[in-house]
Amino acid sequence: MQVIEDLESNVRSYSRSFPSIFSRARGSIMLTDDGRKIIDFLSGAGALNYGHNNHRIRAALTEYLASDAVIHGLDMATPAKLEFMKTFSSVILKERDLQYRFQFTGPTGANAIEAALKLSRKVTGRQNIISFTHGYHGMSLGAIAASGSRFYRTASGVSLSGTTFMPYDGYLGSALDTADYLRTILLDESSGIDYPAAILVETVQGEGGINVARREWLQSVQAIAKAVGALFIVDDIQMGCGRTGEFFSFEFAALSPDIVVLSKSLSGYGLPLSMLLIKEEFDAWRPGEHTGTFRGNNLALVSAAAALDIYWRCRTFSRGVECMGSLMRRRLEAIASQHGNVFAVRGRGMVLGFDCRTTEIAETTTRKAFEKGLIIERCGPVDQVVKFLPALTIDSDTLNQGLEIFEEALTETLKQTKLAVS
């Protein structure tokens, strides 16, 4: 750790929250070099939906590596790429009656978001993007401009333009439907808000505090986008690939986004891979107009195809996620009710947030949890929400052990902290 303190930039973050050296990992367990076994409820911020070093997926990777197949080929055609596209198309799209073109972008989610925003602006000839309070879309300037966090926005050092923020579902309390407000503003010829090129939304805000949008709200926002000639973009980077139960987080609302942004768990193995799904009529790119050296990383395409093949050919996996998700939810709700329901539990599928209401309670709880053997992260505007993001493949014993540790850590924290709730 001294090497890190001496040599790595001050910007480092997770090595501060989890100050150990992690040498091995398998499934939902990480091993430290001093022999501790730690349960992982962070899962690479959602990049490891199928767990660490998933051996079924790894078999495809090792075979590919040993065969001298092409690892880097820019965006040239390779059997790995063809196989991935065929598999995604048949296993995911055809099964859901969806039709999209694929755009492989640079490896990060932010890169894919940039491409989605750029394409929307190109298609519509408009500049403005509507995004939502507490939204998070990545660290490049276009993506930060669409993200709420003042902390990140301030760090950009330039003015962030081209976006208008609207209140997310529930932002103004349950009595006010913020989709009505959005509609009023956009249909009013004198509201002061420019017609948007796109409306960009997360169905559950991951970094923003596990805020869950209702089905009706999402449907209204999609209809409003259509009514004003804007593209409707779902950022499914963190909530996609099964996190909420179904492959896409918007299936429950029967949405039909014009662009879907995927990254994080798309490769199935924690390898970088990002992709846009674009409705054919909006595929207005000229060849090479949005490019990048690391597009459609072949190794990641191999693991991505393997993950689809192993987990998504039938409904069993989805049902398992829903089942484990409700197990988690019941347990967290029981914990909340033991403490007089001052804490809220929110989420869908296997992404749940336990809102501790204060930064201090959440911070102390997650620190104690790590000391007891659980990696768990915080989110929300002041990092007051403990975020449960276990691998979708976790077994119920490990899940229960992790929840047990959280409960102990919370109880100890509350013994020593005075809850000062506003």
Ligand SMILES: *Cc1c(COP(=O)(O)O)cnc(C)c1O
């Ligand atoms: C992580 C994330 C991003 C950014 O992805 P990076 O790979 O970190 O650039 C964008 N949107 C959402 C919803 C995310 O969770």
